Amino acid sequence: MISLRNISKAYPAAERNVRALADIDLDIVKGEIFGIIGASGAGKSTLVRLINLLESPSSGEIQVDGRATAAANGKELRALRRDIGMVFQHFNLLNAKTVAQNIAFPLELAGELARPQIKARVQELLERVGLLDHANKYPRQLSGGQKQRVGIARALAGRPKILLSDEATSALDPQTTQSVLRLLSEINRDIGITIILITHEMDVVRRICDRVAVLDGGRIVEKGAVEEVFLHPRHPATLRLVRESEGDEAENGLDLAQAPGPVYRFTFLGDDTQRPILGATAREFGVDYSILAGRVGHIRNLPFAQLTVALVGGSAFGAVNRLQAAGVVAERLSDGALSVTPRAVNG
Numbered sequence: 001m002i003s004l005r006n007i008s009k010a011y012p013a014a015e016r017n018v019r020a021l022a023d024i025d026l027d028i029v030k031g032e033i034f035g036i037i038g039a040s041g042a043g044k045s046t047l048v049r050l051i052n053l054l055e056s057p058s059s060g061e062i063q064v065d066g067r068a069t070a071a072a073n074g075k076e077l078r079a080l081r082r083d084i085g086m087v088f089q090h091f092n093l094l095n096a097k098t099v100a101q102n103i104a105f106p107l108e109l110a111g112e113l114a115r116p117q118i119k120a121r122v123q124e125l126l127e128r129v130g131l132l133d134h135a136n137k138y139p140r141q142l143s144g145g146q147k148q149r150v151g152i153a154r155a156l157a158g159r160p161k162i163l164l165s166d167e168a169t170s171a172l173d174p175q176t177t178q179s180v181l182r183l184l185s186e187i188n189r190d191i192g193i194t195i196i197l198i199t200h201e202m203d204v205v206r207r208i209c210d211r212v213a214v215l216d217g218g219r220i221v222e223k224g225a226v227e228e229v230f231l232h233p234r235h236p237a238t239l240r241l242v243r244e245s246e247g248d249e250a251e252n253g254l255d256l257a258q259a260p261g262p263v264y265r266f267t268f269l270g271d272d273t274q275r276p277i278l279g280a281t282a283r284e285f286g287v288d289y290s291i292l293a294g295r296v297g298h299i300r301n302l303p304f305a306q307l308t309v310a311l312v313g314g315s316a317f318g319a320v321n322r323l324q325a326a327g328v329v330a331e332r333l334s335d336g337a338l339s340v341t342p343r344a345v346n347g
């Protein structure tokens, strides 16, 4: 759908060039929701300007739908840009136009549809984003969430192949954020549009993304299925973003040397969270366990539970093996060595 091959971007500066992005390789697949997450200054905005073809990379190649963008002339570039609908953090609505006029605006600019067709399309989009009753209001009469729904409808107006959302929920409160994310997820499901979601919040990624790439210092430091990256972060930048989203300092302050036995982190995903497997295994192998830290929640609609426990007495080895055989991911945290048994996840 869209691929970035060995992309670097440097900005000229007085002393030496600022390198905003380096060695970026990404393949975003048709129909997926792909998250790009990074802290402030990681290079997200630069990446957005490259993906929406407003700037070109210093080196490397960007392809949209198999078409190389570098060689595109003015007309081709405009056509490629129209394949990408943009949703902005601060909505970027025209204040002097109504909701319906804002949504119609890109269609009028494109000049391909007659007035009645535009009207029908706007109506369809208003319904899609739940704003039928607000068509004639002006942006100042809308809540933040409603403004973003207008932004989403406008981005979809020209039937783009990709929706590029740049911090679309960053200006919204948590509840409104959830409803906007739900809308994006429904749109992805219903019309199969590819969504690229740029954010600094792991929570946004956890709620709706299929895959994620973590940007740090202009490089991708980790990428994969959200289940894998969120539950088993390997890079310190990813760990920081996960901890930030969870407000979870528990494992941070853990003194492994003080634990009553070897410490493991067990991860249960999907149906495994419903099975009483931990207690049954502990009984079978005569192992006691004390819970030192934990988190439970959902990744998209998939439940997960992650428990950090010290195993005491009995056959810890046998118990861990049994859990692993049952599909539980076990990571040993004590003795300095972290051994991970990766779980098979989609993607």
Ligand SMILES: Nc1ncnc2c1ncn2[C@@H]1O[C@H](COP(=O)(O)OP(=O)(O)OP(=O)(O)O)[C@@H](O)[C@H]1O
Pocket: 011, 012, 018, 019, 020, 038, 039, 040, 041, 042, 043, 044, 045, 046, 047, 200
């Ligand atoms: N036009 C520019 N000229 C010079 N340097 C730039 C330019 N745009 C970005 N940079 C530099 O590139 C790096 C990445 O910036 P970018 O704005 O892409 O990060 P970001 O992840 O979007 O940050 P934020 O979340 O704070 O907006 C920074 O060091 C920034 O100072």
